[in-house]
Amino acid sequence: MKKKNLIILGLDTSCDDTCAAIIKNNTVLSNIIRTQQIHKTFGGVVPELASSLHIKNIVSVVKKAILKAKITTHAINAIAFTKFPGLIGSLLVGSAFAKSLAMCWKIPLISVNHIQAHILANFLEGVHSSIPNFPFISLSISGGHTNIIKVKDFLEMKILGSSKDLALGNLFDNIAKILGFKYPGGRIIEKYAQLGNSKKFLFNKPKVKNLNFSFSGFQTKFLYFLNNKLKKNSEFLSQNINDICASFQYTVFEILFEKLYKTVQKTGITNIVFAGGLSSNLGLQQFFSAKARDNNWTTFFPTSEFSTDNAAMIALVGKLKYERNLFDKFYNSNN
Template structure:
């Protein structure tokens, strides 16, 4: 027997993308994202500018999501929103809007943890995506987070390891900035890496205990390497951009894969899923597919549109919480720091 149709409006505003989606149960009817271009000139996200842009974007984005889904707001069953973690100013815009609309429509309000949503994005009903079996290991890799999480069921998650300093996405972007590449630099590093030799230059991998990560030392070593080389040859970066990007990416992927292999070894779980913006990286995708063949893992990679910050992933958590009656009160407040499982 199929579940009765429930329409969830989801809102995501944790960083610099304003997104709204409409889901009918676990199926995405619309997933609209407004990207803020203004941050490119600053080489990174400016929180105050991000929150102002959310205020400008949220009404038209929600309107467009409803129109694309061909759903009237009166047909909505609930509103799901990102409570955290993220930039406080940005979260406040989405939280306030969601609370007001839910109150006006007299429908349930559902809070969602942004990082749990990246993991549960795998349960969106999509022909091109298969769903992991519980328990599975999830590696969430983004601009603000790097974690390995044991997922026993949709509402039971345990963080096994996380970054002690910078996130992997930040390592990509800041390495790109050192090479003079524009923000966001991660996708450009991936692009140039495809054309280069990953073994051209050797960068040190940090020694970090257990399943935790560290990327600050790697960034420093890349900085010193580039300073040394450009002192000898001012055109070194331009002449060797492909090999530099390939070597940087290779080192970062080695760090991620070594920790993931250790997690599989320690837990005995061979179901592995990835999520977060860096999950769009072609290198990590090919390394995971390679692990399926060489290590016997079963790996799960979401569609590109569900990797970066988007409201569809908020909506799937909203639907799962709706089914169990897990609703939020109107006095809920945004949380810049919001740990998985809290």
């Protein structure tokens, strides 16, 4: 189904951000994100609270997205929403709301894979000066997933490797908690790491088969390392916090690089597209930009706005599926 100017409303309620966006073709007209601050009190996302706050926020977030886009509801051609993966209660709120709107407005409904959307956020207008060429390898890293994915086309993707336990974002938050930082701690680790010596402390890297990852053992060994140091010197943490964060980050980046290097050797693909919240980490971008120069890779990092959870990326996948007539089953094209 081809339309010259396709306008899509995107919704994302996969975790604790209530997101709504309007895109026209690949151009973002609005991208509204309302973060639930209450989870900081509990040191992590509380699923029941997240879903109840999505119910409270979603109407106002959608209204704001439409107003900012300066369109009427009659101009919207379809609604795209995150179907999976994510917190089940949060996903159900977004799904039910999207279905209700689509039925009321008599427009198509399109379900979207959240991980796929993170990758395709790199194709939103203005994210890059030049868009990635197919095929490419995507390293998708966030609080909920860690995947190496071969991308042959917009909607043709294959997971080559993934974490068997902790997602990388979970690891960062857990290490931050061990270090005494408040939730969410990834940005705090990044801040201290920029001031530290990344070679000061050596951490053993987990040995995992194929292109998969495992971070739970690494987290446990980090805890043992810190406890042993604190037994000898109670001031160790405060005296070495920058170097600890830098060394931790560097080890994680090396783990990712070793898997990516194997992937490139196996596939022959040297276009590397980063996706997910952790792809906005400046240390990671500096590390992989240097590795790309050394290995003749081409790398793409999305802007911060489109690396974390957002609805513009959901709307973009909705647009791509609309053009291919990939609608959800309850949609009646005769409406």
